[in-house]
Amino acid sequence: MISNLGQKSKQRKSLWQKKFSQPIKTLKDLIDFFGYELINHSPFQFLITEEYQKIFQEVHQKFRFQVTQYYLSLANIKNPRCPILLQILPDKKEIQDPFFKDPDPLREEENSPIYGLIHRYPDRVLWYVSHHCAVYCRFCFRKRKVSHRNSNFFSKTYNDIIHYIRSNPYIKEVILSGGDPLSLPDKTLEKTISDLKSIPHLFSIRIHTRMITTFPYRITKELCKIFAKHYPVTVITHFNHPVELTDIVYQKIQMLKFSGVIVLNQTVLLKNINDSLEIIEKLNLKLLRFGIIPYYLHLSDEVAGTYHFRTSLQKGLEIIRQLQGRNPGISIPRFMVDLPNGGGKVPLQNSYLIQYENKNKQYSFLNYEMNPKRIFYIKEKEDESL
Numbered sequence: 001m002i003s004n005l006g007q008k009s010k011q012r013k014s015l016w017q018k019k020f021s022q023p024i025k026t027l028k029d030l031i032d033f034f035g036y037e038l039i040n041h042s043p044f045q046f047l048i049t050e051e052y053q054k055i056f057q058e059v060h061q062k063f064r065f066q067v068t069q070y071y072l073s074l075a076n077i078k079n080p081r082c083p084i085l086l087q088i089l090p091d092k093k094e095i096q097d098p099f100f101k102d103p104d105p106l107r108e109e110e111n112s113p114i115y116g117l118i119h120r121y122p123d124r125v126l127w128y129v130s131h132h133c134a135v136y137c138r139f140c141f142r143k144r145k146v147s148h149r150n151s152n153f154f155s156k157t158y159n160d161i162i163h164y165i166r167s168n169p170y171i172k173e174v175i176l177s178g179g180d181p182l183s184l185p186d187k188t189l190e191k192t193i194s195d196l197k198s199i200p201h202l203f204s205i206r207i208h209t210r211m212i213t214t215f216p217y218r219i220t221k222e223l224c225k226i227f228a229k230h231y232p233v234t235v236i237t238h239f240n241h242p243v244e245l246t247d248i249v250y251q252k253i254q255m256l257k258f259s260g261v262i263v264l265n266q267t268v269l270l271k272n273i274n275d276s277l278e279i280i281e282k283l284n285l286k287l288l289r290f291g292i293i294p295y296y297l298h299l300s301d302e303v304a305g306t307y308h309f310r311t312s313l314q315k316g317l318e319i320i321r322q323l324q325g326r327n328p329g330i331s332i333p334r335f336m337v338d339l340p341n342g343g344g345k346v347p348l349q350n351s352y353l354i355q356y357e358n359k360n361k362q363y364s365f366l367n368y369e370m371n372p373k374r375i376f377y378i379k380e381k382e383d384e385s386l
């Protein structure tokens with residue numbers, strides 16, 4: 001165990017830490033934020049009922065409720081399908097899921113050689129460095145442990161994990177995840193990145209964070225200096241809806257980019273929140289304008305308590321199909337599914353290749369229009385040696 005990690009710092013808190021320490025954590029605070037009257041005349045009137053109070057408490061005990069004032073300020077309480085509120089409000093479906101019963105269908109815990117380190121693919125590991133997030137998203141696929149104090153042994157296992165990565169030359173990439181790695185203090189983050197950068201067989205350090213979406217003030221000059229010092233670092237953001245891309249986010253992304261950070265985004269396809277061509281198209285174009293490359297669009301996982309967020313796989317394929325050929329290629333993310341039972345991630349694609357004719361040595365294709373009346377052909381190369 002190393003001494004200065006994961007322990008409460010006696011130093012003065014930085015400005016972002018002070019702001020982070022004032023999130024909204026109770027139903028009363030939430031109601032106070034909007035005001036009783038406004039809620040009473042809104043589609044979210046249920047928030048002020050006794051019945052919901054009970055549901056809130058019950059759900060909150062299993063997976064905490066928390067939201068930043070910043071993120072809540074993006075909400076529109078008059079919109080019954082407000083994408084911000086639908087992502088953060090506890091719902092009884094979380095504890096009465098009719099279909100998904102498994103809290104860990106991706107078998108992360110079974111693939112952990114050391115608690116907190118997931119080693120599923122030979123070439124990379126994912127390190128659960130924090131159980132904190134600025135906002136707890138109700139669809140979180142790691143809700144079995146995120147937000148739970150006793151789920152994180154970062155400081156206790158730190159040396160063992162660094163040793164494990166150093167001793168395994170097949171590992172090319174380390175993903176810092178959680179929870180949110182940017183909830184760690186700068187000093188801890190810097191030490192972690194610096195220790196990882198000293199391992200010669202690592203090619204990539206990735207930080208998965210939703211903090212830029214939910215609490216962009218976390219991106220400070222000091223943090224950017226750390227990233228610049230350890231160039232290159234990749235940051236994977238998590239934006240699900242165009243309303244999350246605000247002016248302040250734009251400024252913070254610029255700061256990251258000027259510090260040499262590679263910025264990519266992953267989105268989760270969420271029922272009634274962003275599962276339409278119009279929203280996904282707008283989101284990805286806006287990401288591009290912000291200097292962020294859309295990387296992954298995920299089908300949400302089969303995690304207990306999240307069925308109501310799940311869209312059909314067909315819908316995801318259809319959205320990707322419609323984006324193809326009508327949008328810049330770099331604005332189209334890969335549609336991914338993480339296979340249950342620990343199968344791992346695979347990209348899903350509409351197949352443009354229809355068939356291969358052995359006789360003519362010829363492939364037949366559809367193009368982006370997917371019109372069966374328009375077939376295109378490619379002859380296979382006759383002699384591979386030429």
Ligand code: SF4
Binds near residue numbers: 141146180
């Ligand atoms: S920020 Fe990420 S880890 Fe945290 S609750 Fe949301 S989805 Fe889960």
